[in-house]
Amino acid sequence: MPLSRDADYATYLYTCxxxxxxxxxxxxxxxxxxxSFDHLGFFAYSGGGKGYTAQGVLEGKVxxxxxxxxxxxxxxxxxxxxxxxxxxxxxxxxxxxLRAWLVSHGVYANAAHHRLLENLRTKGNLxxxxxxxxxxxxxxxxxxxxxxxxCRFKLSQSALDGVLKIVHRAGAKVSVLEDEPCCxxxxxxxxxxxxxxxxxxxxxxxxxxxxxxxxITLCPHCTSTLVNDYLEAGELKPExxxxxxxxxxxxxxxxxxxAETGPELSVSLHDPCHLTRYLERGExxxxxxxxxxxxxxxxxxxxxxxxxCCGGGSFALEVAPELWRFASRERIQExxxxxxxxxxxxxxxxxxxxxxxxxxxxxxIPLADxxxxxxx
Amino acid sequence: MPLPGExxxxxxxxxxxxxxxxxxRALQRIVGSERATANPAIRYGYSxxxxxxxKAMPDFVVRPRNVADIQKVLLLARKRRIPVTPVASGTxxxxxYPWFGGIVLDTLALNRILEINVGGAYAVVEIGVxxxxxxxxxxxxxxxxxxxxxxxxxxxxxxxxxxxxxxHRSSGIMDDVLGLEVVLADGTVFQTGSKAFGHTYPALxxxxxxxxxxxxxxxxxxxxxxxxxxxxxxxxVYQMNxxxxxPVSAFESYAQALEYMKRLSRANLVQHICxxxxxxxxxxDHLGRYGRGAPAEILLYDPWTKPDERPYIxxxxxxxxxxxxxxxxxxxxxxxxxxxxxxxxxxxxxxxWPGAWKFFADHYRDHQPTNQFMGGFGEGFPLMPxxxxxxxxxxxxxxxxxxxxRKSPLRLALSYYSHSLDQCRxxxxxxxxxxxxxxxxxxxxxxxxxxxxxxxxxxxxxGAIPVRYDYGHPPGAVLNKTGGQAQVLKAIKRALDPENIxxxxxxxxxxxxx
Ligand SMILES: Cc1cc2nc3c(=O)[nH]c(=O)nc-3n(C[C@H](O)[C@H](O)[C@H](O)COP(=O)(O)OP(=O)(O)OC[C@H]3O[C@@H](n4cnc5c(N)ncnc54)[C@H](O)[C@@H]3O)c2cc1C
Ligand code: SF4
Ligand code: SF4
Numbered sequence: 104m105p106l107s108r109d110a111d112y113a114t115y116l117y118t119c120x121x122x123x124x125x126x127x128x129x130x131x132x133x134x135x136x137x138x139s140f141d142h143l144g145f146f147a148y149s150g151g152g153k154g155y156t157a158q159g160v161l162e163g164k165v166x167x168x169x170x171x172x173x174x175x176x177x178x179x180x181x182x183x184x185x186x187x188x189x190x191x192x193x194x195x196x197x198x199x200x201l202r203a204w205l206v207s208h209g210v211y212a213n214a215a216h217h218r219l220l221e222n223l224r225t226k227g228n229l230x231x232x233x234x235x236x237x238x239x240x241x242x243x244x245x246x247x248x249x250x251x252x253x254c255r256f257k258l259s260q261s262a263l264d265g266v267l268k269i270v271h272r273a274g275a276k277v278s279v280l281e282d283e284p285c286c287x288x289x290x291x292x293x294x295x296x297x298x299x300x301x302x303x304x305x306x307x308x309x310x311x312x313x314x315x316x317x318x319i320t321l322c323p324h325c326t327s328t329l330v331n332d333y334l335e336a337g338e339l340k341p342e343x344x345x346x347x348x349x350x351x352x353x354x355x356x357x358x359x360x361x362a363e364t365g366p367e368l369s370v371s372l373h374d375p376c377h378l379t380r381y382l383e384r385g386e387x388x389x390x391x392x393x394x395x396x397x398x399x400x401x402x403x404x405x406x407x408x409x410x411x412c413c414g415g416g417s418f419a420l421e422v423a424p425e426l427w428r429f430a431s432r433e434r435i436q437e438x439x440x441x442x443x444x445x446x447x448x449x450x451x452x453x454x455x456x457x458x459x460x461x462x463x464x465x466x467x468i469p470l471a472d473x474x475x476x477x478x479x
Numbered sequence: 480m481p482l483p484g485e486x487x488x489x490x491x492x493x494x495x496x497x498x499x500x501x502x503x504r505a506l507q508r509i510v511g512s513e514r515a516t517a518n519p520a521i522r523y524g525y526s527x528x529x530x531x532x533x534k535a536m537p538d539f540v541v542r543p544r545n546v547a548d549i550q551k552v553l554l555l556a557r558k559r560r561i562p563v564t565p566v567a568s569g570t571x572x573x574x575x576y577p578w579f580g581g582i583v584l585d586t587l588a589l590n591r592i593l594e595i596n597v598g599g600a601y602a603v604v605e606i607g608v609x610x611x612x613x614x615x616x617x618x619x620x621x622x623x624x625x626x627x628x629x630x631x632x633x634x635x636x637x638x639x640x641x642x643x644x645x646x647h648r649s650s651g652i653m654d655d656v657l658g659l660e661v662v663l664a665d666g667t668v669f670q671t672g673s674k675a676f677g678h679t680y681p682a683l684x685x686x687x688x689x690x691x692x693x694x695x696x697x698x699x700x701x702x703x704x705x706x707x708x709x710x711x712x713x714x715x716v717y718q719m720n721x722x723x724x725x726p727v728s729a730f731e732s733y734a735q736a737l738e739y740m741k742r743l744s745r746a747n748l749v750q751h752i753c754x755x756x757x758x759x760x761x762x763x764d765h766l767g768r769y770g771r772g773a774p775a776e777i778l779l780y781d782p783w784t785k786p787d788e789r790p791y792i793x794x795x796x797x798x799x800x801x802x803x804x805x806x807x808x809x810x811x812x813x814x815x816x817x818x819x820x821x822x823x824x825x826x827x828x829x830x831x832w833p834g835a836w837k838f839f840a841d842h843y844r845d846h847q848p849t850n851q852f853m854g855g856f857g858e859g860f861p862l863m864p865x866x867x868x869x870x871x872x873x874x875x876x877x878x879x880x881x882x883x884x885r886k887s888p889l890r891l892a893l894s895y896y897s898h899s900l901d902q903c904r905x906x907x908x909x910x911x912x913x914x915x916x917x918x919x920x921x922x923x924x925x926x927x928x929x930x931x932x933x934x935x936x937x938x939x940x941x942g943a944i945p946v947r948y949d950y951g952h953p954p955g956a957v958l959n960k961t962g963g964q965a966q967v968l969k970a971i972k973r974a975l976d977p978e979n980i981x982x983x984x985x986x987x988x989x990x991x992x993x
Contacts (some may be wrong), residue, residue: 117529118529119567120527120528120529120570121528121529121568121570122568122570122630122632122633122853123568123632123633124630124631124850124853125630127611127632129850130611130631130848130849130850131611131615131848132609132610132611132612132613132631132632133611133612133616133633134608143513144514144542144585144587144588145516145524145542145585146521146524146525146542146569146585147518147520147521147523147524148521152524155523155526156520156521156523156524157524158534159519159520159523159524159526159536162523162534163521164519164526164534165519165520165523166519168519170518170519170520171518171520173518173520173521174518174520174521175801187856189630189770189850189851189852189853190853190854190855191854193772300556325699350923367912410556427630463982
């Protein structure tokens with residue numbers, strides 16, 4: 104919905120009481136949770152503050168300029184503000200709409216912002232690689248699920264090794280779409296909602312036509328887009344789950360098993376925003392980790408719905424690199440303070456962001472790889 | 480009638496583009512380029528609150544890192560006669576609206592807890608330290624703050640500086656501030672109370688609010704940033720005693736509840752005592768159970784017609800002390816409740832209103848603030864006429880106030896809370912009403928006018944002092960009612976801030992033209 108003064112928007116925008124609960128962990132004001140506010144500190148960088156900026160747009164006081172874009176894009180869309188806001192304002196909606204308003208006026212935060220959207224508009228994807236050549240069950244009537252890889256997994260065949268090992272060990276018949284289309288999430292987050300609808304409509308048609316009853320998404324951004332945002336675009340028939348939920352199910356059904364002994368490893372878990380906050384399904388990650396012999400899970404202080412974003416959400420690496428640098432370092436530092444040997448996550452964006460920031464100081468392991476490496 | 484503020488906005492300071500860039504560069508030289516901005520997308524966030532008043536955009540927003548930054552910003556502003564509006568949390572208060580434009584000084588980045596003095600039972604904090612931050616730190620030392628119904632994210636000093644508007648804390652002490660550090664418009668920095676001697680004897684602490692001279696500290700309480708910028712302060716903290724208890728009493732009239740609050744606080748039995756009108760505890764209960772929102776039937780009720788047998792009013796006293804003393808205190812509370820025709824309701828409150836109980840327990844027994852109350856603010860704009868009333872006349876005010884507001888366009892969620900101050904020598908009464916976010920500008924104007932009328936009549940007919948002087952009243956109108964005191968305060972303002980750079984919007988409302 105575009106920025107407007109109608110009833111829904113009035114409630115979001117005009118009743119924010121500036122309590123700044125959206126900037127910190129619930130009832131723990133000493134623990135920041137909004138990377139954007141934590142980094143630059145002006146109220147406008149908080150979720151509520153971006154609502155005020157949106158009000159300023161409606162009141163004709165904020166013009167579509169690069170300065171405004173810097174504020175609107177200085178945010179990882181991590182959803183912490185929406186999760187923490189006591190009256191429950193849908194901050195994510197108005198941040199996205201603020202971006203859409205800017206982009207509709209041809210204003211972008213930087214060249215990368217423009218380029219990413221142009222790629223989406225002209226090529227239908229972020230041009231981050233072709234779908235790897237997978238030899239999986241191809242006949243739709245045999246498959247139990249369709250794997251939806253997502254753009255980050257399309258980057259490299261090796262990123263898929265762990266997933267494929269699990270698929271083979273479970274004897275699962277899964278397929279992938281040939282020339283898999285983009286789920287549309289980048290268009291939504293980067294400020295082109297119309298493009299999102301076009302991409303989503305196409306993808307919904309392809310996914311429905313594939314005939315699978317289930318879609319297993321490898322990237323939580325795709326999961327939350329398919330589950331939440333597709334409601335605006337059409338009817339997606341198959342059930343949608345994230346890879347980590349599928350792994351939990353395979354373990355529970357005994358289709359895969361874990362070696363009874365494994366190397367001792369202490370890990371922390373980094374909750375991906377889209378799985379834990381957007382979908383509120385983060386507990387499954389803990390369920391899986393708890394089953395791994397030899398693994399000790401030490402929670403980071405800000406975890407679960409209170410997790411601090413890895414900094415890589417909403418393409419911050421490209422669009423707001425300083426924010427990414429600040430947030431990813433902060434997260435790595437916090438994880439290292441637990442004294443663990445490695446950090447586990449289940450999102451390719453978090454993986455990328457944190458492993459770049461962690462470098463040699465902290466190994467970051469995808470959940471699928473961890474499980475694949477410990478199969479019996 | 481124009482909404483308050485509109486006239487001031489029309490007289491705001493004007494900058495040419497060249498001047499604007501010069502000032503911005505000068506500010507950035509002081510605080511660093513990331514901490515001073517003229518970006519409208521950022522400035523708009525400091526132009527007001529959810530209150531139904533016109534927004535007023537500052538020209539610059541500055542986030543000082545320390546006292547030296549504040550001194551330099553003030554000197555620059557003074558030289559160029561630029562208005563400076565200090566902001567701590569910036570919540571709710573029209574007194575933070577930069578009506579005349581200029582600089583908003585966002586002081587939240589000064590957020591260190593400098594000292595928790597266990598022996599002296601006080602804490603020294605910078606202006607940006609939040610209530611929740613300090614409450615958590617104190618918990619580790621088995622200490623607590625004087626607690627109100629505020630959210631954890633707001634500034635301790637921002638709240639405590641406003642002894643009148645935000646005094647929802649102690650029943651025995653009006654002012655929990657022991658001492659302050661202030662920067663004046665000319666850059667002078669000084670401390671008050673015993674700490675003032677720290678200028679000569681640095682080891683001297685903050686323990687005593689006076690220093691045998693006239694108490695300068697009090698000038699900066701309730702001053703709304705018009706006399707100086709507060710950078711740090713010492714606040715009273717209290718020990719968490721071996722027993723904390725909240726014996727809840729139920730009464731069927733405000734008059735009974737008031738008498739009960741008076742008897743308990745006069746006998747020094749309570750640290751804090753507050754009466755909660757039934758629609759309010761019903762809403763708080765709902766928020767506690769379901770997190771957010773309030774059901775429509777609660778928002779649009781008749782404040783006299785309870786839907787069932789629920790008590791008209793709950794009085795929640797916070798008792799703390801040695802086990803034996805508290806046990807005796809609870810006995811006394813029971814006896815007095817019954818003498819006054821009420822009943823002890825603690826167990827029923829826990830069972831029937833678990834959400835409300837949770838809020839009471841978090842704030843007034845465990846002394847850890849939560850955001851539970853805040854969930855209700857999504858329903859509309861709160862317009863809260865707040866007064867400090869004479870205990871002999873406040874029961875009449877309650878009856879009249881409900882009737883008055885019920886007939887007004889402010890009916891939505893009409894409820895109140897009321898608490899004892901200074902051992903019930905005064906009583907705080909906050910009637911809460913909302914206007915819907917969908918209200919038209921006309922409705923909003925009518926609502927603001929009604930609030931104003933309530934305050935005036937409460938003042939005239941019931942001797943109830945309005946606690947916020949920052950909007951609605953004609954400039955200086957309230958202060959001028961004080962006669963000679965008005966002359967003194969205006970002279971002080973002229974002496975301390977001759978260029979009138981410090982929060983001139985608030986200065987105009989408070990002192991009038993001087
Ligand atoms: C939804 C909600 C409900 C609340 N309910 C309650 C409640 O029930 N009880 C209660 O006690 N509180 C309550 N509060 C808190 C209360 O609104 C604030 O404590 C109050 O506004 C003052 O604190 P502040 O930090 O927001 O001050 P601000 O609003 O930032 O400032 C208040 C005044 O002080 C001035 N000022 C700010 N900083 C400085 C400084 N450094 N030096 C000098 N002057 C300065 C400002 O110019 C302004 O005039 C509530 C807040 C919210 C958001
Ligand atoms: S968005 Fe919500 S949490 Fe943030 S300041 Fe506004 S009301 Fe408070
Ligand atoms: S989405 Fe995350 S980064 Fe953006 S404003 Fe909300 S909490 Fe801050």
